[in-house]
Amino acid sequence: MLRDDLRTLWTAPRPPDAPARVRRDWVLLAAGLAGVALEAALRENVVWRPVAVVLAVWLCLLPLWRRTRPLAMVTLAFGSVILLPLASLVAAPREPVGLYTGAVVLVLVYALPRWGSGREIVLGGAVILAAFSLCAVTDETPPGEQVVGLVFLLLPGLIGAAVRFWTTARERQWEQVRSREREQLARELHDTVAHHVSAIVIRAQAGRVLAGADPSAAVEALEGVEEEGARTLEEMRAMVAALRDRGVGAELAPPAGVADLERLVRAPGGRLTVGLALDGEVDTLSPAVDAAVYRIVQESVTNAMRHAVSATEVAVRVTAERDTVRVSVRDNGQRTGRGRDGYGLAGLRERAALLGGTLRAGPGAEEGWHVEAELPRARRESGAHSRPRR
Template identity: 85%
Template sequence: MLRHDLRTLWTEPRPPGAPARVRRDWALLAAGLAGVALEAGLREHVVWRPVAVVFAVWLWLLPLWRRTRPLATVTLAFGSVGLLAVASFVAGQGEPVGLYTGAVVLVLVYALPRWGSGREIMLGGGVVVAVGTLCVAIDGTPVVEKVVGLVFLLLPGVLGAAVRFRMTARERQLEQVRSREREQLARELHDTVAHHVSAMVIIAQAGRVLAGADPSAAVAALEGVEEEGARTLEEMRAMVATLRDRGVGAELAPPAGVADLERLVRTPGGRLSVDLDLDGELDALPPAVDAAVYRIVQESVTNALRHAVDATELAVRVAAERHTVRVSVRDNGRRPGRGRDGYGLTGLRERATLLGGTLRAGPGTDRGWHVEAELPRARSENGVHTRPRR
C-alpha cells in the first residue's frame, strides 16, 4: 500500500495554469530588497556582513521562478543555505551567518507542494529535510528549539499541500458539473430525436397503407418523413456528449422549455415579485435552446431565492431575435461575500458554450445580481449560425 501511494505521488503531474509571474511577485521582490537594505544598514553585529547581504539578495531573487521551477529554486536556495552553514561551522562562527530577511525561503517551501509535480515534491522535500536537519544539528540551540525550528520550516509546505488539495478538489467538482451538464443536454437531445424518429415511423406506416388507394396521400406522407428527418439531422448535429444508458421503459418526455416559464416564475410565492417578459417568436426554438433558456431562468431564480439578501423584485426577460435568443435575469438584492460562481452557474455556462452561445453572471452596476445569456437559434454542422427551419 505504501509503495503504491509513493508511486502515485511520484507520477503526479504539476497543476495546470501556473502563472509564471504576476504583479505581486515584483511587489514582493521590491519589499524584500528594501528589507534587506534596512536590516543590513541598521542591524548591528551581522556576521560576515557582505556575504550575508549578497546571500539575502540571492534568496529574494529565487521566488520569481517558484511556480515554473519549484524544484530548482528549492535546491538552489537550500543548497546555498547548507553550504553557508557548513562554512560558518568550519570557520568556528558562534552565530549563524545571514539576515533575518532570509526567511523568504519559507515561500519556496510553500511553493514546492503547491506548484510542483510529485517527483519534484519528493526530491525537493528531501533537500529541505536534509538541509534543515543539518542546520539544527550543527546549531548550538537546545533540542526543543531545534525541533520547533524544523517544524516551523516544514509548516509552509503543509499549507501549500492543503491549498493544492483544496483547489484540485474544486476543479474536480467543476469538471463533474460540466460532465453532468453535457450528459443532461445529451439526454434532452436524445429525447427530442426519439420523438422525431417515432413521428417518422408513424407517418411512413400511414403512407404505406395509403399508397395503393391514394397516391397523393403517400406523397404527402413522404414529405412529412422528409421534414421530420431534416429536423432530426439538425438536432443530431448538436450532439456533444455520449448518451447515458437509460433504464428499460424510461419515459421519453420533452424537457421543460419557454412555455413552462409562466409556471416556473409563480413558484417563488410572496417573497419575490417576478416580472416575466417574453418578446419575439419563441414557439419555434430548437429543443436544445428551448431547454437551455428554461434552465438558465430556473437556476437564476433559485440563486436569487437562496443568495439575494433583501431582494424584492426579479426581472426575467427572454427576447427572440432573428438569429439569437437573449436571456436576462436581474434581481435587486445584494450578495454577501465574494460572489464567486457556484456549480450551477458553471453548468449553465458549459451548456451555453456547447450550444455556441455565451453566459455572463455578476453584480450589477448599482446593486443586485445579473445573469445575461445569448444563445444561437440554430447552428450548422461546422458551427456557423443558421436560420432555423419554419
C-alpha cells in the first residue's frame, strides 16, 4: 500500500489553471527589492557585500515564476544557496554570506507543494534538504538550533500542501454541487417532456378510435404517432433512470414553477414577511425557465429566513420581458459580507448558466442581501465559467 501511495504521489499532476502572476507578486518583488536596498545600505557586517546583494536580488526575482515553474525556481534558488557555503569554505573569513532578505526563498518552499506536480515535489524537496544539509555541515550552529531551522524551512511547504488539499477538496464539492444541479435539471426536463409525450400517446390512441375504419390513412398515421411517442417515452425513461432516486414508474408531473410562487411565499412558519410581485407574461415561460425561476426564489427566500440579520421582510419580483426573465430577491437586514454565498447559490449559478443566463448574489448597496438573476426566455448556449485561483 505504501508503494501505491508513493506511486500516486510521483504521478500526481499539477493543479490546473495556475495563474502566471497576480498583483501581490509585484508587491512581493517591490518589498523584497526595498529590503535588499535598505539592508545593503544600513547593515555593516555584510560579508562579500556585492555578491550578497546580487544574490538577494536574484532570489527576489525567482518567485515571479513560482507557480508555472516551481521545480526550476526551487532548483535555481537553493542551488545558489548551495554555492555560497562552498565558496565560504575557501574564503576568509568563514562567515555566512548573504542578506536576511534571502528569506524570500520560503515563498518558493510554499509554492512547490502548492503548484508542483508529484514528481516536482519529490525532486524539489530533495534539493531543499540537500541545501540545508550542506549549510548545516559548514555552519557551527548547535544541533538544537539546526532542528528549529529545519522546521522553520519546511513549515511553508506544509502550509502549501494543506492549502492544496483544501482547495482540491473544495473543487470536488463545487463539482458535486454542479452535478446535483444538472441532475435536478435533467429530472425536471424529463418529467416535463414525458408529461407531454404521454399526452401525445393518449391523443393518438383516441384519434385511432375516432377515426374508425373509413379513413385508413389517418388510422395509419395515428398508429405511427402512437408508436413513436411510446418509444420516445420509453427511451427517455431509460436514459434518466440512473439519475433518479425514485423508480421509472413514478407519477409524471411538471415541476413547480412561477404559478407556485404564491403558495411558496405564503407558506407558514417563516419569521419574515415575503412580498411577491409578478410583472409581464410569466405564465408563458418554457418549462426549464419556469422551474429555474421557482428554484431561485425558493433558495433565496430560504437563505433569507435562515441567515438574514435583523430583517423583517423579503421582496421578491419576477419580471418577464420580451426576451428575458429577471428575478430579484432582496431582504432588508443588516448589510453583511459574502459568507452566505454557499453551495445552494452555487447550484443556482450552475442552473442559470446551463440555461444561458446569469445570477449574482451579494450584499446590497445600503442594506440586506440581494440575489439578481437574468434568464433568457429561449435557451442559449452558456459560455465557460471559471473561479479565481489562490
